[in-house]
Amino acid sequence: MDEPAKSASPTAVGARIRALRTERGLSLSRLAADAGIGKATLSGLEAGTRNARLETLYAVAAQLGVPLGALLAGPGSSDPAPSVAGDAVTGTLLRSFADPGMTTELYRLDVRPGAVQSSPAHPRGTAEHLLVFRGTLRVGPPGAEVEVAAGGFVALATDRPHTYAAVGDEPVEAALVIRQPT
Template sequence: MESVVEEGFAERIGQRVRRLRNERGLSLSELAHRAGVGKATLSGVEAGTRNATLETLYAIAAQLEVHLAAIVAEPGGPAEPVDIVAGDAVSGTLLETFEDPGWITELYRLRIRPGRVQFSPAHPTGVTEHLTVFSGTARVGPEGAPVTVPPGGHAVWAADVRHIYAAETEEEVQASLVIRYPRPDPPTGPAGPSDV
């Protein structure tokens, strides 16, 4: 299933991935290896000639140690919904990103298609995911211990391990997903005379 995204979306994602990769001093080959994606795939994403799947974007973001919105949304841009490229099982729309002193929080509208399972890579330590199901029944959470979430139900899990999203029945799941990332501590330098 293909997603309809605005013109230039792939190019903007590619520019952000390339900038973040360069800021971290990673070669294209190194990031591709760490993220478990082909070098040609990553090259196409950075060039804006390839629409990455949601799984690929998650894998890249995890290895760059950034939240997904850092790749898919305009930095400091308006809080407008951003359509995300569909994965095999999941399609999502980033509705808003909230930044608080200790946390970055992303809110998504999510659809999980039946008959498929999405495996998402581990996020950095401290990241949690919160799923509320509106229709359908979802199976989500850590790969080794997923939970079933009926309509109206809610699940929370530590997302610093590989985790899954699947529809438990033949009905498509409609849900909201909140991902909370702890903000990294700002670097601290040696105390100067005025700090004593």
Template sequence: MPVPGTHGATASSADTSLRVGARVRRLREDRGLSLSALARAAGIGKASLSELEAGRRNATLSTLYALAAPLGVPLAALLDEAVGAEVSGGGVTARLLDVRHHPDSTVETYVMHFAAGEVRHSPSHGAGVREHLVVVRGALQLGPDTQPCEAVAGEHVAFDADVPHHYAALGDEPAEGILVIVTPAGIPSRDRSDPP
């Protein structure tokens, strides 16, 4: 993981911001959405979206998840499928390890770092999206908001991610895991009138 404050981390962060911004803009334009329409559908400010598209604002995990749903794409698509791209926010960092396209699905693999005591809330993804997480350090509470479970290092949890769900680092130690997201091919985007 890059060391904060080093030249490499700054360059990587700037490169990721530009790549993410360009990708969001291309996807938005391909779908015929205005800045206002996408910002409204994602529940973010129009000025924030404009700065993100220009590469002047770092996207957080929350922002990217909010944008992925109305654009109808997996998270990796917003990272331009750049292996090693990292995005963080709210004490959680995700680094893309791999993305594979199969005839019936897209499979994204991330390494996730959770600061001690942090909770990562995620909106529902499209129908049929499934998440798998292997805890490699610490302990996590994870899964659907209505029925989460707990897992410690060495344990695996899988759940349907088409409902609001969360990850919470338990105890006083950070947690890490390998997250695999399986998105069915041709998944319809969430209705644009739905709240994020």
């Protein structure tokens, strides 16, 4: 797991955001307001002149009603695995599966020590399954987090806000499966 992740192309991410926004008949101003981000930020994302952070992409994906992976890679993409970084987490999309009524995404997760990653509530019925390979991860809704050590597994309903943090000074490496109703 030591290979560097390739950041998602800002131009490709921007084009996907613009296409999804247009399909839904949303103005740039409306999507920015609904996602709680600045209009200039969204405009920069769509133009491909701004790198998106994990927190921003989750906010936009939630308002567009799509899984995060829909912004990182197009349908059937054979591009190298795209990654996106947040305050504490770098997530690399490895695979996305679409079944009737459900999308399943597989991510490599790298959690840096010393910071907390806050994740907004995902759509109702969304669940995350984490398998920790290295380090110890504290994850869950604020005030009800659990610790998962290397070799451990946890499944969480993530249709409410939740956090990720490495425990101690060791980075965490994990696999994350997100199952989201479509």
